[in-house]
Amino acid sequence: MNNEEPVKALYQRTFGERADGIVRLPDSGSNRLYFRLSGTRGTVIGVYNNDRKENEAFLSFTRTFESLILPVPEILAEDLQKNCYLLSDLGDQTLFSELVAKKKVESGFPSAILNLYEQVLKRLPIFQIRGGERIDFAKCYPRHAFDSQSMLWDLNYFKYYFLKLAHVPFDEQALEEDFSTFSTFLLQADADYFMYRDFQSRNIMLVNNDPYYIDYQGGRKGPLQYDIASMLYDAKADLPQHVRDHLLGFYLDELEVYIPGKRMEFMTYFPGFILIRILQALGAYGYRGFYEQKSHFLQSIPYALNNLKNLRTLWEKKEFGVELPTLFRLLDQLIGSAELRFASVPDPGSRILETGGTPPLTPPHEGRGKPGIRHPASGISSLTLTITSFSYKNGIPADPTENGGGFVFDCRALPNPGRYDEYKQLTGKDKPVIDFLKNEAEVDLFLHNATALVDQSVINYLERGFQHLFVNFGCTGGQHRSVYCAERMKEFLIKRYKIIVNTNHTNLARL
DSSP states (O other), rough: THHHHHHHHHHHHHSSSSOOOOEEOOOOOOEEEEEEEEETTTEEEEESSSOOOHHHHHHHHHHHHHHOOOOOOOOEEEEEEGGGGEEEESSBBBBBHHHHHHHHHOOSOOOHHHHHHHHHHHHIIIIIHHHHHOGOOOOOOOOBBOOHHHHHHHHHIIIIIHHHHHHHHHHHOHHHHHHHHHHHHTSSSSEEEEEOOOOOGEEEEEETTEEOOOTTTTTTTSSSSSHHHHHHHHHTTOOOOHHHHHHHHHHHHHHHHHHHTTTTHHHHHHHHHHHHHHHHHHHHHHIIIIIIIOOOHHHHHHHHHHHHHHHHHHHHTTTTSSOHHHHHHHHHHTOHHHHHTTTOOOGGOOOOOSSSSSSOOSSSOTOOOSSSSSOOSSOOOOOEEEEEEEGGGGGOOOSSSSSOOEEEOOOOOOOGGGGSGGTTTTTSSHHHHHHHTTTTTHHHHHHHHHHHHHHHHHHHHHHHHEEEEEEEEESSSSSSSSHHHHHHHHHHHHOOOOEEEEEEEGGGOOO
C-alpha cells in the first residue's frame, strides 16, 4: 500500500471529507514520512511511521506536555494499527530557518534571534522537570533512560559510522576503554529528568513568532545537561561562543527557579555532555552522509569539528573532569584533518549494508567495499591541475591551454581579514590569517562545496586521460581569502591524488 493512503483515509474518517490535496514534505533525518493535507478546514500534517513504539512514545509525551500547557502540536487523530496520525499544522518556519535568514541581512548576532532562543530556553526546565514528574517513562523508546547502554550506543555510532566509514585510524581496544571510562563519569550526573534528546533549532517551529516544540519522541529519563548542550552546540546553527555563554547563563538562571543551587554540579558534567552530543551528531552525519549518500549531512561536519575545537582547551588544560587519552588524541586528529573538512559522498557501488531502517551498532562487514572518502587514484597521472588566486580588480585569469574550461570560485562573500589592521600587511599564507579563516565555519562550508565540485572533475579527467584542469579563487584584493582557499585545496588534492598540482598567486607578486 502507498504510505499516503492510510493518512488520507484517517483524514477522511476524522473530518468526513476527502482531502483536496496531499503533498509529501521534505525528508528529515528520520524514516518518518510527513504529509500536508488540505481541505475545507485548512491544512493538517499527516505522519506515517511504521515504528509503532515510537508513535506511542510521541503521542503519550504530547498529551503530557499539553497537560502542562506547553506549546506542542495538537493531536487531531490517530490510527496506530495503520501507523499514522494527524497533527495541527505549525507551518514551515523553524528557529533555524529564521536564524539563517536574519544572519544574511544583519551583522553580528541578531537580537530578535537571541530573544527567540531565550523564549525557547525559558520553557526547557518545564519540559525537563515538570515533564519528568508526569511522563510515562515506560513509553520511552528505544530506552527508558539515558543509561550506560544508551551512551555506549552513541559512542559506537560515532565509531562505526563516522570513524570507520571515513577510514580514520585508531586503536580500537584503547578507544573502547576510554568509552567505558567516559560513560562511567557521565553516569555520576543527576539524571532524574525528562531528556528531550533532539533539542535543536530545527525542532523549534515558529508560529506568529511564538516557539512550538516538536520531535521529542526519542526522549527518555536523563540528565539536564544533554538538552542545553544539544541546542547550544547544534552544528549548522553555528552560534558564536559569546552567545552560547549568554544563553547558558540564561538557562541556569531559569533552572534556579525550579532547583536552587544546581549550578556548580551542573557545570561539573556539562563539558562531557557537550562532547558526547557532538560525537553522536558526527555518527549521524557519517551514517546519513557517507553511508546513505545524502551529501547535505556532510556539510555539517566542518561545524561539528569547529565545536570540538572549542572544547579542545578543556582537555589540554586537564579541566574536562575525566582523563580520556586515546579519545582526546583521536579528536585532535579529527580537528586537524583537512580531508574530513572537505569530505565527499562515497561511490554508489561501495555500500556495505542494505539501505533503510536504523543502522545496526555492529562493525561493518570485513572484506567488502567500504563507503567513505574516496581513495586516491593509483599510478602516476599526466593530469596537471593549476590553482590560481586573483583579484577581481584585475580580471579573471585566462586559461593558456586549449581547454578553455575549469572553475572560478568567488570568495568575496567570505569573512574578510583584510578589513582588520593587524592582517592588512599579511597574506593567506601567513599563520594569523590562516587561523582567522580556519575559525570561520562559512569558509569551511565554502571550501567543502568547492572541493566537491573539483573532486568530481578530477576523477572524470583521470578516467578520460585529460592533461589540464584550472581552478581559480578570486577575492577583492587577491591577497587573503583567495590565497588561503587556493592553498587549502592544493593540500587536499595532493593528499588525495597522484597528480601535479601547481599554485599561482597572481597578486602576491604585486605586493
